[in-house]
Amino acid sequence: MTSLSKDPTLLSRRHFMALAGGIAGMATLSALGVPSGWAANTAKVDVDTVNRKEHTSDVLVIGGGMAGLFATVKAHDAGSKVILVSKGRLGSSGQTPFAKGIFTYDAATAPISLDAFVDKVSRSAMGTNNPVYTRQMAEHSRARVDELRQWGFFDSPLYNTCFSKPIKERNIPVLERIVITHLIKENGHIAGAAGFSMDSEKIQIFRAKSVILCTGAGGFKPNGFPICDLTHDGTIMAYTIGAKVTGKEWNDGHPGQATNAAACFDGWHGMFERKPDTVGVEVHHDLGVDLNYIAYVNGGPVAMGPPGSGNTTSKGGPLTPAEFARPPGGPPPGGGKAPGNGGPPSGKGGGPPGMAGIPVGGSSAGMSIHKSEGLVPINDRCASNIPGLYAAGDALGSYMAGAIYTQIGSSLAGSAVQGAVAGTAAADYCKAVDFQDVSTAKLDDIHQEILAPLQRKAGYSPAWVTQTLQGIMIPNFVLYIKKEKLLQAALAYVEELRDHHMPMLRAADFHELRLAHETANMIISAEMKLKASIMRKESRCSHYRLDYPEMDTTNWQAWINIYKGADGSMQFEKQPFAAWPA
Amino acid sequence: MMHSQTNRRGLLPAILLFTGLPIFIYATGDFPRRTLLKESISLLTIIGFCMMLAQFFLTRSGNSLLLGSNMAKVIKIHKIIGYVFVCIILVHPFLIVLPRYFEAGLDPAACLITILRTYSNSGILIGIFAWCLMSILLVTAIFRKKIPLPYKTWVQFHKWLSIACMIFACWHALDLGRHTDRVLSAYIILLAFCGILLPLKNSKSPTVLQSEISRPGKGEISRDSF
Amino acid sequence: MTIKLISGCIGCGTCVASCPTDVLRLDPKTKKAIIKYPADCQICHLCRMYCPVDAITITPDKSIPVIVSWG
Numbered sequence: 001m002t003s004l005s006k007d008p009t010l011l012s013r014r015h016f017m018a019l020a021g022g023i024a025g026m027a028t029l030s031a032l033g034v035p036s037g038w039a040a041n042t043a044k045v046d047v048d049t050v051n052r053k054e055h056t057s058d059v060l061v062i063g064g065g066m067a068g069l070f071a072t073v074k075a076h077d078a079g080s081k082v083i084l085v086s087k088g089r090l091g092s093s094g095q096t097p098f099a100k101g102i103f104t105y106d107a108a109t110a111p112i113s114l115d116a117f118v119d120k121v122s123r124s125a126m127g128t129n130n131p132v133y134t135r136q137m138a139e140h141s142r143a144r145v146d147e148l149r150q151w152g153f154f155d156s157p158l159y160n161t162c163f164s165k166p167i168k169e170r171n172i173p174v175l176e177r178i179v180i181t182h183l184i185k186e187n188g189h190i191a192g193a194a195g196f197s198m199d200s201e202k203i204q205i206f207r208a209k210s211v212i213l214c215t216g217a218g219g220f221k222p223n224g225f226p227i228c229d230l231t232h233d234g235t236i237m238a239y240t241i242g243a244k245v246t247g248k249e250w251n252d253g254h255p256g257q258a259t260n261a262a263a264c265f266d267g268w269h270g271m272f273e274r275k276p277d278t279v280g281v282e283v284h285h286d287l288g289v290d291l292n293y294i295a296y297v298n299g300g301p302v303a304m305g306p307p308g309s310g311n312t313t314s315k316g317g318p319l320t321p322a323e324f325a326r327p328p329g330g331p332p333p334g335g336g337k338a339p340g341n342g343g344p345p346s347g348k349g350g351g352p353p354g355m356a357g358i359p360v361g362g363s364s365a366g367m368s369i370h371k372s373e374g375l376v377p378i379n380d381r382c383a384s385n386i387p388g389l390y391a392a393g394d395a396l397g398s399y400m401a402g403a404i405y406t407q408i409g410s411s412l413a414g415s416a417v418q419g420a421v422a423g424t425a426a427a428d429y430c431k432a433v434d435f436q437d438v439s440t441a442k443l444d445d446i447h448q449e450i451l452a453p454l455q456r457k458a459g460y461s462p463a464w465v466t467q468t469l470q471g472i473m474i475p476n477f478v479l480y481i482k483k484e485k486l487l488q489a490a491l492a493y494v495e496e497l498r499d500h501h502m503p504m505l506r507a508a509d510f511h512e513l514r515l516a517h518e519t520a521n522m523i524i525s526a527e528m529k530l531k532a533s534i535m536r537k538e539s540r541c542s543h544y545r546l547d548y549p550e551m552d553t554t555n556w557q558a559w560i561n562i563y564k565g566a567d568g569s570m571q572f573e574k575q576p577f578a579a580w581p582a
Numbered sequence: 583m584m585h586s587q588t589n590r591r592g593l594l595p596a597i598l599l600f601t602g603l604p605i606f607i608y609a610t611g612d613f614p615r616r617t618l619l620k621e622s623i624s625l626l627t628i629i630g631f632c633m634m635l636a637q638f639f640l641t642r643s644g645n646s647l648l649l650g651s652n653m654a655k656v657i658k659i660h661k662i663i664g665y666v667f668v669c670i671i672l673v674h675p676f677l678i679v680l681p682r683y684f685e686a687g688l689d690p691a692a693c694l695i696t697i698l699r700t701y702s703n704s705g706i707l708i709g710i711f712a713w714c715l716m717s718i719l720l721v722t723a724i725f726r727k728k729i730p731l732p733y734k735t736w737v738q739f740h741k742w743l744s745i746a747c748m749i750f751a752c753w754h755a756l757d758l759g760r761h762t763d764r765v766l767s768a769y770i771i772l773l774a775f776c777g778i779l780l781p782l783k784n785s786k787s788p789t790v791l792q793s794e795i796s797r798p799g800k801g802e803i804s805r806d807s808f
Numbered sequence: 809m810t811i812k813l814i815s816g817c818i819g820c821g822t823c824v825a826s827c828p829t830d831v832l833r834l835d836p837k838t839k840k841a842i843i844k845y846p847a848d849c850q851i852c853h854l855c856r857m858y859c860p861v862d863a864i865t866i867t868p869d870k871s872i873p874v875i876v877s878w879g
């Protein structure tokens with residue numbers, strides 16, 4: 001994010017000329033809804049009058065989805081003063097509102113033992129899962145589901161009311177529509193976070209002993225998946241202050257529908273209006289890149305078979321373990337998977353896009369497999385390598401389900417379970433530490449960095465840069481059927497965006513300011529995805545390399561961790577499967 | 583016989599004006615069509631509201647020009663329409679949230695609370711105010727005989743309360759109505775103008791007012807029938 | 809046009825809060841919801857589902873070009 005705040009008055013002669021000549025045309029384009037690229041910034045905000053508001057709590061929870069809910073409640077119940085801050089509304093932002101199936105493991109009725117369940121997930125995940133988190137999810141799922149039931153979660157397809165219930169009962173402050181852009185670190189410890197409110201148009205500073213990122217994952221604001229508010233904000237903020245990040249090479253392979261590809265409500269055939277339900281043990285090897293491979297090899301519209309049956313239609317391609325292969329031509333799985341967090345219960349109508357009609361690819365572009373990307377946990381309590389900084393749900397690279405969709409509905413359950421674990425762990429941490437002092441000078445710097453796009457006299461429109469990024473990352477199977485040359489080519493473009501466009505993003509109001517910060521986060525995430533994809537010279541689960549189609553068990557029984565080097569450059573390391581970071 | 587003939591002849595244009603026209607405006611307007619239940623409720627509320635405006639044309643002091651001079655009939659219709667459609671208008675806030683009961687999403691009661699708590703603009707407050715006035719109007723009409731007021735005074739009270747109520751009701755409908763596009767708004771304003779403001783202008787002089795009210799009932803009209 | 813129409817808005821602001829992508833805002837003058845940033849609509853229908861008076865109409869087409877990977 002720091003590079004967002006280069007000299008705000010930066011305006012080269014070349015750009016000035018382009019600006020002078022093109023401004024009339026730009027105005028016409030923006031009237032059509034097509035964002036202009038470089039243009040003068042007609043800021044409607046006087047940045048000098050933007051005030052600062054400060055908040056203090058032991059634990060700050062960022063994000064109001066399933067993980068954020070449990071992190072907040074459990075941190076409070078463990079004795080901490082908690083504030084929940086969200087970019088959207090509690091239960092109505094991120095992927096949580098659209099997840100309709102939640103896995104619950106009941107030892108008394110489950111068809112297989114807990115050990116057998118963890119083993120089965122590991123087999124489907126080809127070793128990429130972290131069995132500690134797989135087991136934790138299953139073990140605690142029942143207790144979280146019971147709490148959700150008490151709060152009325154299963155009574156309505158809309159989650160704001162039931163999420164508000166435990167929060168109101170505990171009188172916990174919830175601050176909504178605040179975009180957090182910075183995590184603050186002092187003396188090696190987390191010290192708080194900063195951002196801005198879209199409605200009151202203020203800078204918001206949060207001082208906290210511990211911060212829990214429940215910020216979800218993200219994508220490139222793709223069409224057809226309800227993740228356009230998820231731009232890896234938490235991951236990139238944490239990376240910026242030195243946290244380790246993992247899982248960027250994996251890919252969610254959800255198709256979209258060809259007709260009205262952007263209409264995710266329509267694409268999911270009314271599933272968003274359905275009440276949630278529980279799901280029992282049902283382990284698959286789903287929604288990797290197999291369908292993309294068929295489209296790549298055969299071209300044209302793809303006849304949609306069930307996920308996992310790809311190998312039977314086309315030779316080669318991504319490997320599905322024999323145990324999890326589906327019979328060719330069999331019926332699609334009941335309802336398929338919910339977008340994101342949970343699969344819907346079988347046979348209750350609705351279903352993912354592409355299951356009926358002509359599918360298109362890239363509907364969830366930029367998103368990894370749930371729980372496989374995000375902050376690297378250093379233990380089973382959702383702690384990151386920065387003391388006091390925790391993450392839960394899709395913001396934590398826990399590899400709970402591995403690098404492919406395994407247990408249906410486990411994503412939503414995992415968010416609930418990890419939220420609770422992280423909340424308790426953060427509250428425990430707070431008992432032993434004091435608040436870190438943050439200097440006014442540092443806050444002033446952050447203040448300036450946040451508002452920088454508003455201060456630019458001219459710059460690139462964030463919407464246009466996002467479209468440019470989509471144009472690089474979404475077509476040509478860049479992330480689905482990976483080839484070294486194409487990944488390198490895309491990387492060259494993305495680095496150009498990073499170096500030349502990101503520092504010149506403009507914003508006319510606080511909505512565009514949000515877009516500017518989101519765009520910067522997406523660019524960094526794209527760089528991570530491409531570099532990690534280039535580094536992983538094998539194919540496994542949802543990562544498919546056309547030039548390295550086989551699984552490499554000699555060199556690649558390992559996850560890739562990404563961190564910021566001392567010189568500010570992006571660094572990569574391997575972490576052996578089933579081991580904690582050194 | 584002459585009277586009833588006149589009435590029957592006037593009835594069709596009246597029905598056309600106060601129900602046919604709003605239905606036509608609703609049917610031809612560019613409104614999104616929703617479920618049958620929601621559309622039925624909308625239409626019922628629109629007709630109910632127009633009927634409230636029609637009431638001003640079904641009085642002695644106003645102009646009963648459409649239905650001729652058979653005041654007994656006019657007053658009877660006035661009472662029936664009044665009781666039926668005032669009730670519909672009074673329950674319309676509940677009718678708006680009723681379809682939620684059949685949907686999986688929001689709780690109808692929660693919706694109603696959200697509606698009633700919206701004070702950021704004047705629309706809801708004005709609506710609540712008009713609703714209260716209309717409730718008083720209904721109660722004082724039902725229990726007119728039990729109210730220790732001279733008939734003349736009660737008529738004045740009823741008239742002015744109706745006028746106040748409908749001015750706020752029109753404001754509320756024009757501000758918040760889902761179907762009050764330009765055409766329906768123009769229709770409402772025109773009716774309100776003709777029904778409320780014109781008679782108001784005519785009745786400005788206290789002597790005219792006095793003479794109208796103290797005019798002896800024409801045959802069938804007894805004081806009690808009003 | 810993504811969110812096509814808001815009719816019968818009472819100005820409660822629920823849709824503004826419920827929109828994940830900040831498409832809707834209350835008009836400072838009329839205090840009613842307006843479709844301020846239609847290009848950012850992800851057509852998820854949360855605003856419509858949360859509206860207490862069902863005032864929002866949404867169409868499945870998007871106002872800006874849609875980029876997909878293949879089709």
